[in-house]
Amino acid sequence: xxxxxxxxxxxxxxxxxxxxxxxxxxxxxxxxxxxxxxxxxxxxxxxxxxxxxxxxxxxxxxxxxxxxxxxxxxxxxxxxxxxxxxxxxxxxxxxxxxxxxxxxxxxxxxxxxxxxxxxxxxxxxxxxxxxxxxxxxxxxxxxxxxxxxxxxxxxxxxxxxxxxxxxxxxxxxxxxxxxxxxxxxxxxxxxxxxxxxxxxxxxxxxxxxxxxxxxxxxxxxxxxxxxxxxxxxxxxxxxxxxxxxxxxxxxxxxxxxxxxxxxxxxxxxxxxxxxxxxxxxxxxxx
Amino acid sequence: xxxxxxxxxxxxxxxxxxxxxxxxxxxxxxxxxxxxxxxxxxxxxxxxxxxxxxxxxxxxxxxxxxxxxxxxxxxxxxxxxxxxxxxxxxxxxxxxxxxxxxxxxxxxxxxxxxxxxxxxxxxxxxxxxxxxxxxxxxxxxxxxxxxxxxxxxxxxxxxxxxxxxxxxxxxxxxxxxxxxxxxxxxxxxxxxxxxxxxxxxxxxxxxxxxxxxxxxxxxxxxxxxxxxxxxxxxxxxxxxxxxxxxxxxxxxxxxxxxxxxxxxxxxxxxxxxxxxxxxxxxxxxxxxxxxxxxxxxxxxxxxxxxxxxxxxxxxxxxxxxxxxxxxxxxxxxxxx
Numbered sequence: 001x002x003x004x005x006x007x008x009x010x011x012x013x014x015x016x017x018x019x020x021x022x023x024x025x026x027x028x029x030x031x032x033x034x035x036x037x038x039x040x041x042x043x044x045x046x047x048x049x050x051x052x053x054x055x056x057x058x059x060x061x062x063x064x065x066x067x068x069x070x071x072x073x074x075x076x077x078x079x080x081x082x083x084x085x086x087x088x089x090x091x092x093x094x095x096x097x098x099x100x101x102x103x104x105x106x107x108x109x110x111x112x113x114x115x116x117x118x119x120x121x122x123x124x125x126x127x128x129x130x131x132x133x134x135x136x137x138x139x140x141x142x143x144x145x146x147x148x149x150x151x152x153x154x155x156x157x158x159x160x161x162x163x164x165x166x167x168x169x170x171x172x173x174x175x176x177x178x179x180x181x182x183x184x185x186x187x188x189x190x191x192x193x194x195x196x197x198x199x200x201x202x203x204x205x206x207x208x209x210x211x212x213x214x215x216x217x218x219x220x221x222x223x224x225x226x227x228x229x230x231x232x233x234x235x236x237x238x239x240x241x242x243x244x245x246x247x248x249x250x251x252x253x254x255x256x257x258x259x260x261x262x263x264x265x266x267x268x269x270x271x272x273x274x275x276x277x278x279x280x281x282x283x284x285x286x
Numbered sequence: 287x288x289x290x291x292x293x294x295x296x297x298x299x300x301x302x303x304x305x306x307x308x309x310x311x312x313x314x315x316x317x318x319x320x321x322x323x324x325x326x327x328x329x330x331x332x333x334x335x336x337x338x339x340x341x342x343x344x345x346x347x348x349x350x351x352x353x354x355x356x357x358x359x360x361x362x363x364x365x366x367x368x369x370x371x372x373x374x375x376x377x378x379x380x381x382x383x384x385x386x387x388x389x390x391x392x393x394x395x396x397x398x399x400x401x402x403x404x405x406x407x408x409x410x411x412x413x414x415x416x417x418x419x420x421x422x423x424x425x426x427x428x429x430x431x432x433x434x435x436x437x438x439x440x441x442x443x444x445x446x447x448x449x450x451x452x453x454x455x456x457x458x459x460x461x462x463x464x465x466x467x468x469x470x471x472x473x474x475x476x477x478x479x480x481x482x483x484x485x486x487x488x489x490x491x492x493x494x495x496x497x498x499x500x501x502x503x504x505x506x507x508x509x510x511x512x513x514x515x516x517x518x519x520x521x522x523x524x525x526x527x528x529x530x531x532x533x534x535x536x537x538x539x540x541x542x543x544x545x546x547x548x549x550x551x552x553x554x555x556x557x558x559x560x561x562x563x564x565x566x567x568x569x570x571x572x573x574x575x576x577x578x579x580x581x582x583x584x585x586x587x588x589x590x591x592x593x594x595x596x597x598x599x600x601x602x603x604x605x606x607x608x609x610x611x612x613x614x615x616x617x618x619x620x621x622x
Contacts, residue, residue, distance in 0.1 A: 035402050085598055090402050091343045092597045095553055098546055099593025106583040106590070215542065219413065226406050257421045264410040264417075271407055272397045 006131050010252070013137055015244035016144035019236065020203070021217035022224035023147060024196030026232035029225055031155075031168050031188050033090060034083065037097040039196055039221055040214025041104040046071040046197025047204035047213055048112065054119055060205070067201035068194050075193025079186050087185065108211035116209040140202060147195070152233060154191075164188055219260070223267040229277020238278040243267075297609075298561050302471055309463055321463045323571040325527035327470055330551040330567040331477060331560055332520035337549075338557030339481055340513050341493030342400075345545045346390065346408030347521040349415045352540035354383040354522030355529040356419070356434075362443035364430035372447040376526055380519050387518025391511035400496070412545050419537035439536030446530045466527060470564060473520065477560045480516075489513055521548075543586065546593075554592045556603020566605040 025039045036042075049067030054060055078100060086093045123135040155161035167174045167184040175181045199217065207213060223243060228235030246266055251259035274281060305324075309317045329347050336342050357379035365371050390411065394404055423436025434440055446462060480486050492499040492506045500506045529535045538544065555566025570592075574585040592604070600607050 035405070082594060082598055091341075091405075092601070094343060094402060094405055095549060096594050096597040098549065099590040099597070102543075102546060102586050102590030102593070104590075106586045109583050110581075110587075222406060223410075226403070257417055260417050261414050264414045268407050268410055271399055271403055272393060275398060275403070 002128055002131065005128050007248075009133060009138075010248050011245050012141050014248045015240045016141040017203075018220050018224045018240040018244050019144045019148065020140070020199045021221040022228070022232075022236060022240065023144075023151070024192045024194070024199060025221045026225050026228065026236055027151070027195060028189060028192035030232035031164060031192075032087065032185060034087070034093045034189075035090065035097070036192070037094055037218075038078075038101040038104065039097075040216075040218035041101050041108075042071055042075065042193050042196035042214070043200035043203075043217050044105065044108060044211065044214040045074050046200030047209060048108065048116070048200075049197065050201040050204050051116060051119060051209050055117075060119070060122055064198075064201035067204075068197045071197025071200070072190050072194040074197075075190050076186065078193075079189045083189060084182065084185065105211055105214070112209075112211060114210065118207065118209045119205045121205045134206070136206065143202065147198070148237065151195075155233065160187070219264070223263055227267055227270045227274075227277050229274075229279035229281075231279040234282055235277050235279030238282070242278070298474075301561075301565065302467075305467055306464075317463050319572075319575075320568070321466055322531055323568040323575075324463075324466045324470055325524055325531055326547075326551070326571050327524075327564045327567045328473060328527070329521045329524035329548045330555070330563050331473055332517040332524075333548045333552045334557050334560055334563040335477060335480075335520070336513055336517040337552060338559075338563075339486065339493070340489050340510065342510065342514070343402075343405045343549075344408045344514070344517070345405055345549070346411050347517070347548050348540045348545040349408070349412040350383050350387060350518040350521040351525035351528070351544070352412075352415055352419070352535065352537070353386060353525070354379045355525035355535040355539065356440065357382045358526045358529050359440045359443040359535055360429045360432045363432040363440075366444050372444055375444075376446055379526055380522050383522035383525075384515050384519040387522075388511065388515040390518070391514030394514070395507045395510040409545060412540050413542070416537050416540040419540065437537060439534050439538075441534035443529065443533070445533070446526075462527065462530060469523065469527075473523075474560050474564055481560075485509060485512075547589070550589045550593050553596045554604050556606030558602065559606055562603060562606045562609065566603070569605070 021043070024042060025036055028034050028036045028039075046067040049070035050060075050063045051067075053066040054063035058066065082096055082100065083093070086096055121134060121136055123139065125132050125134050127133075155164060163174070163179055164184050164187075167179055167181050168188075171181050174184075200214070203217075204213075207216070220243075224236060224240050225232055227243060228239040243263060243266065247259045247263045250262040270277065276283075305320075308320060329351055332350075333344065333347050336344050358375055361375040361378055362371060365375070390408075393399075394407060399407060419434065420437050422434035423438070425433070427434045427436070432440065432443075446465065481490070488499060488504045488506070488509050492504075492509065496506055525535070525539070528539070551567040551570050552563055554570060556562040570589075574589060577585040577588055596604050
């Protein structure tokens, strides 16, 4: 019973980590077909925004909101300056966002130094049998699913969601019908950036603040989005569930490095044998 | 097109002659440095072939770089006393890399993986290599008698060269300056030949429209697979020369940053033109080395800026743009 609870906790924790790390990337890739290699740095911006404002004495939830806000502004500036010129050039978007990632991560290293004093993990922990569990990690699991539901409602039920999906499907037609295409792109990109910032803000109390912290997320983010396939909203949950259980299983029997290698290997195999990812599998099954 | 002709002939020949004369006039410290700049041109050229000519963005070049470097080291350490190891270990390492490239290419293109997904799969391969090599610190990770040494990297391999009639012809003189230069000239010549052959034309055409070229009866998948293998061998050449130059190789050479560097060299120089990539890479490695004196961060920020500016304003390459500009100005001044 205790062991079962432990396994369930480990697996859902891994799944929610994958979900949260991928969600910002999934919005930007799924809606705009831009592979954002600076995704990890967006997470770093959110995390540092939270740390800096929390150090100034703001309570943690408000500091987190500030972190998200900073990331949204950061995303907005980048979209205006660079990203909007490379829509429709997928390979160039990879290259340009990689450049952004290099600049931002190294700038963080110069400004904040190799490590900053982190935040205390909020909430307490509880005991099940011999194992101790962090209440905050449990909260994160629920938050990750809540965000997913909210996003689904935003893009599938709200009028903005309808406009956004129409614009992504047929930009020229939407433009002719009076939709401000540029504005929709900018807002969608900012939502993606904000979600990445939220990921950083939510996870920073559980990790040390180093300039390369975004890189801890980026591999998980990419593997989840890629295995989710062409429509990440549909495929993200099954993809994260599969990869999360897979990685936890391997890590459980071997160790974390082999877990990561197994994860990357699984992704290569999924792209090869299931090119449209989990969303393709679901659509085929219907 | 006239500009390219100028670039390919007069400028190219002059540059190679100047480069060949440098060791005569310049202190050996600088010659060693230029050897280091030049050895990076092969990995940049390999990406220029697959990305510039083929339109396939691969982040796997760093993996081939590392694979060849490690293979060269492992073979060299294990057979250090066998005759001519400094020559055939290079060839063997290149063959290993080429076969691996062929397998990956088959896996990718015959599996119908294209566009950004090639980038993701190749990046995953690079990261798998790095993660695996980083955890090989323990004494149980040896191949023959060669310790892989985890994050600290492998060292102690014999250098490229051969012992003939009691005289040691080591490529280590000036860190192998002439060997590297000769290989670079050969590589650019062969790549230009390849790009203008029927094979190269099919490659360039399939960059524009894969389906149409296929409908005309060409085996696009095979062309892509072979190109990928050729580019893996070229990237491996860089890895071997790098290992030979410093006498060591670390898993860091297969990390995220290392995978980005060839992309920067190509994008900033002009990925369609092999000679521009050659010159641009030398220049960029030099500049980043100068900047790295104050800390590696500054060099990397510069690289990132170059990447962003090049994709935003100079999709055909910054370096090529300036060469064309220079040509136009001289034409104006001299009046043709």
